[in-house]
Amino acid sequence: MIRLAEPSASDLAIGARPLLVVDVDEVVLQFxxxxxxxxxxxxxxxxxxxxxxxxxxxxxxxxxxxxxxxxxxxxxxxxxxxxxWQEPFSAARPTLEGLTEIADVLLLTAMPPRHREKRRRLLARHGFDFPLIASEAPKGEVLRDLCETAPPDLIFVDDMLYNCRSVSQCLPEALTINLLINDDYRALAPKTTPPSLVATGWDHADTIIRRHIAENG
Structure with missing residues (x-):
């Protein structure tokens, strides 16, 4: 089980289950x-x-x-x-809720921490009752510090390839998924390159995550 007392990575307790870390803007919430x-x-x-x-x-x-x-x-x-202004992608909550059967979920949003409380309220209003970190630091460094003592099987989902690369560089064993839901947005995005995998929607991401956990369980 993952627990959060305060909005800081140092307050998270990481367990032995796979840890699914998910970006927020244009992944959980439409941006x-x-x-x-x-x-x-x-x-x-x-x-x-x-x-x-x-x-x-x-x-x-x-x-x-x-x-x-x-x-x-x-x-x-x-x-x-x-x-x-912001609303969630319709498939985000049911997918994440389903994945809690096999993994802990953590939301990692790239924004100044002063915006965190409003983001937490917005997510809670739509049923996303998961721990939330708001940080402007490179995401790989945030997760490397978080997983320093007992690295779990880590799966990272983000729409920005540079964030996936940051995590891959700091935690090479992590599975990084470049989730690009909007077709027009995907057409402009840098081409997803290994070791990251591209997902074109939450159904696609769900399949990749479940397969990965089954193969590494």
Whole structure:
């Protein structure tokens, strides 16, 4: 069983079961669609021409491309109001609930810790009652520190390939799954390369995870 007393990796108690670590934005909660809607409501537009928010946000007032610092501020403002905008992918909760039969689940979200409480409330409202870490540190380093004393069979799911690579570099035995649910988003994403595996939806990810645990149990 995985237990969490406080929102810090040091407060997690890791057991002997497989540990499934799951990103939140665009994996559990929809991000791209609600962020687009948020921007439109605040005088901006997101048109993804590349697999990045930076360089793809424009001001509706004058058509200029927004500088990276302003994009960061808009993302922060979105997270401040995330409870009004974000909804989960429909298959995320039933899939994760089913996987709790064979693994412990931990949510690892890449955001400043000050946004964690709002994110926790939002997830709880939709039935995601799993421990949550919010950190801006490289995810591989977070999980390496977490699993330092008793590394479990670790499965990591994220939409960003660089996060999968970070985990693979720090914990080479981990299974890393690059989950890209949105077809348009996937088309722009860097090609998933070994040792990571690509999953095109939660059903696909569920099959990969269950097969991995069965083969390593």
């Amino acid at each position: 791209v669609a609600p962020f687009k809607a948020f921007l439109l409501a605040n005088g901006h537009e997101l048109n993804l021409e590349t697999f990045s928010l930076n360089g793809n946000v424009k001001s509706l007032e004058d058509g200029r491309r927004v500088e990276n610092a302003e994009v960061k501020a808009l993302i922060s403002a979105f997270y401040d109001s995330q409870e009004d």
